[in-house]
Amino acid sequence: MASIVTYTMAGGTWNRLPLSYTTPIIVSVSILVTIGVWFIGSYIQTRRQIRLPVPPGSYGLPWIGDTMNFMASSMSAVGYQKWIESKRRKYGALFKIRFLGNPLVLMEAPAGNKFLFQKEGKKQIDIYWPPQVARLFGRKAILNLGGEEHRVARRYVARFLDYTAVSRYVETVERRTVQHFADHWEKEEIRGSESDTFVIAALDKTKLFTFSVMCSLVISMDEGPEMEVLLGKFNTWARGFISLPINLPGFSFYNALKARSYILDLFSTHIAQRTAQLAKDRPGASKTAAPDILTSLLTVADENGELFSETKIKDNLLTLLFGGFDTSSTALTMIIYYIAKYPRVYDQLLQEHRSILEQKRRKGDDEALIMTREDLSSMKYTWRVIQEALRLQPPLTGGWRRATTDLEYNGYSIPKGWTMMWNNMNSHFDPKFFHDPTTFNPSRFEEPSTITPFTFLPFGAGTRFCPGNEFAKMEMLIFIHHLIKRYQWTLVDPDDPVIRDPMPMQRNRTLIKVTRRIL
Numbered sequence: 001m002a003s004i005v006t007y008t009m010a011g012g013t014w015n016r017l018p019l020s021y022t023t024p025i026i027v028s029v030s031i032l033v034t035i036g037v038w039f040i041g042s043y044i045q046t047r048r049q050i051r052l053p054v055p056p057g058s059y060g061l062p063w064i065g066d067t068m069n070f071m072a073s074s075m076s077a078v079g080y081q082k083w084i085e086s087k088r089r090k091y092g093a094l095f096k097i098r099f100l101g102n103p104l105v106l107m108e109a110p111a112g113n114k115f116l117f118q119k120e121g122k123k124q125i126d127i128y129w130p131p132q133v134a135r136l137f138g139r140k141a142i143l144n145l146g147g148e149e150h151r152v153a154r155r156y157v158a159r160f161l162d163y164t165a166v167s168r169y170v171e172t173v174e175r176r177t178v179q180h181f182a183d184h185w186e187k188e189e190i191r192g193s194e195s196d197t198f199v200i201a202a203l204d205k206t207k208l209f210t211f212s213v214m215c216s217l218v219i220s221m222d223e224g225p226e227m228e229v230l231l232g233k234f235n236t237w238a239r240g241f242i243s244l245p246i247n248l249p250g251f252s253f254y255n256a257l258k259a260r261s262y263i264l265d266l267f268s269t270h271i272a273q274r275t276a277q278l279a280k281d282r283p284g285a286s287k288t289a290a291p292d293i294l295t296s297l298l299t300v301a302d303e304n305g306e307l308f309s310e311t312k313i314k315d316n317l318l319t320l321l322f323g324g325f326d327t328s329s330t331a332l333t334m335i336i337y338y339i340a341k342y343p344r345v346y347d348q349l350l351q352e353h354r355s356i357l358e359q360k361r362r363k364g365d366d367e368a369l370i371m372t373r374e375d376l377s378s379m380k381y382t383w384r385v386i387q388e389a390l391r392l393q394p395p396l397t398g399g400w401r402r403a404t405t406d407l408e409y410n411g412y413s414i415p416k417g418w419t420m421m422w423n424n425m426n427s428h429f430d431p432k433f434f435h436d437p438t439t440f441n442p443s444r445f446e447e448p449s450t451i452t453p454f455t456f457l458p459f460g461a462g463t464r465f466c467p468g469n470e471f472a473k474m475e476m477l478i479f480i481h482h483l484i485k486r487y488q489w490t491l492v493d494p495d496d497p498v499i500r501d502p503m504p505m506q507r508n509r510t511l512i513k514v515t516r517r518i519l
Ligand code: HEM
Pocket: 142, 143, 144, 154, 161, 319, 320, 323, 324, 325, 327, 328, 331, 394, 395, 396, 398, 399, 400, 457, 458, 459, 460, 461, 463, 464, 465, 466, 467, 468, 469, 471, 472
C-alpha cells in the first residue's frame, strides 16, 4: 500500500518525514494558500471596484441635486419622457443623479432592470424609501420590510391574493360593480339634461369604485358615511407622499400623519369587533366573521407559525388599501380614455362582451351577476386593452431600492448605500421593444412570447412583483364588462393632455359624455 511521505532537506540530503508531521504541514500550507488567494482576490476586487467608474451623470447642486427636476418631470407624462431622453442623450441609458441628498442610479432596460431584480432576489439590493415616505407607510408595512422578514410576510400576504384566493372574491366584486353603476352612474342618468346622455368625470367615479372594492376586500366595509370619512382621511394621508417632510401644524406632512393615526384607530376598532365575532364562531356553527383579508390576518399563521401583531395588521391593511386604490382607478380611467379615443377598440370590445352575454342567455343564467373565472378567462381582447393602457400609462413608473453591498454592473461600480431605481417608462416607449410605441395597439399583446422579458413592467418584477396583480385584473375585467354592457361614451375634451400627478390623469379628470345602451 502506498504510504504518504514528505521530504525535508537536512545537511544537504533529502530525508523522509514521518506521516505524523506531514498532515499539519499540508493543512498549514493549504490554509496559507487559501488566505493568500482570498487576500489577493479581494485586493484585486477592491482595486477593480476603485478603478471601475460609477455610472455617468451629474450630481448638480449640493444635497438638492436633480430633486426638483426629477419631481417636476415625474408630474407630467411628456415631461418625464423628455427628461429621461435628455439624460440618455447626454450620459447614455444608465445614469445617475442626486436625489434628496443621495446618489440615485436610474437603471436601463431591460438589462439594468433585470440586474436590479435579480440582485434583490440575492439580497444584495433592498427596498428604500425616503424617510418621510417610510414613516407614512409604517415600520411593519410589507412595502417597508426587507430581507427575510419581507420574504415571510410576502409569501403570507400573497396567499390571500393568489389566483385561487381571488376566485373567491369574484362574486363580491361583481356585486359591488353592479351596485356602483346603479348608485353612481344611473343616478347621473336620471339627473342628465338630455334624456339619455349625461356628463361625468370618469376619474371621480373609478376612484369611488376602487376604494369601495378595496374597503370590501380588506375589512368588508360597506359604502356609507364611515367609508366617506375614511376616503377623505386616506386622501389626506396620500398627499403626504408628495409633500415636504415638515411635521408642523398647517403642513401637508403633519396632516398626513394625523390622518394616518385616525385610520389606524379605525382599524383598531374593526380588529376588536372582528376578534369578538371570531370568538363567537364555534366549529360547526354558521360563521359571522366576514371572509376578508382582516379575518385571514387574524386567523391564519405564517410559515413560522406566527400571526401578525396588531401593529403589523394595521400597517398592512393600510398598505393594501394604498396598493389597490389609486393604481386601479387611474388604470381604469386611462382605459376609458383610450376606448373613447379609438372607436374600433370599443367595437371589438362590444363584440367580445356581446358574445359572452349571448352564451349566458343561451344557458339561461341570471344576467345581473354572472361572472365565473371561465368568463373572465374568455375576455382575451379586454385583457389586451388593459395591458396596452398599462403600457402607455403605467400608474407606477418604477421603484426605489438601495445597494446593500458594492455592486458591479456593465463596467460600472454602484457602491454600497447608493439608491437605485427600476423604471418602465424607458422600455415601454422604446421602439426596439414596442413597435410604433406611441400608438394604442392592443393586438401587440396577442403573442406574449414576443414581448422581451423585463421590458413590460406595469406590475414590477422579482421579489416585489405586485401581489395584487390577479385581483386588479379580475376587478378591471368585471368593471369593463359592466361598463360596455351599459354605456358608450365620448371624451368631452379629447385634446386635454394626459399629465402625471404623479399617476396619469387628464386635468379635467377625464370628462366623458355618456350614452345609455343596453346590450
Ligand atoms: C392596476 C393596478 C395595479 C398596479 C399597476 C400595481 C403596480 C404595482 C407595482 C409596480 C408594484 C411594485 C413596486 C416596487 O417594485 O417597488 C406593486 C407592489 C405592490 N402592490 Fe400593486 N399594483 C396594482 C394593484 C394592486 C392591488 C389591487 C393590490 C392589493 C390588493 C396591490 C398591492 C400591492 C402591494 C402590497 C405591493 C408591495 C409588494 C412588496 O413590497 O412586496 N396592488 N404594485
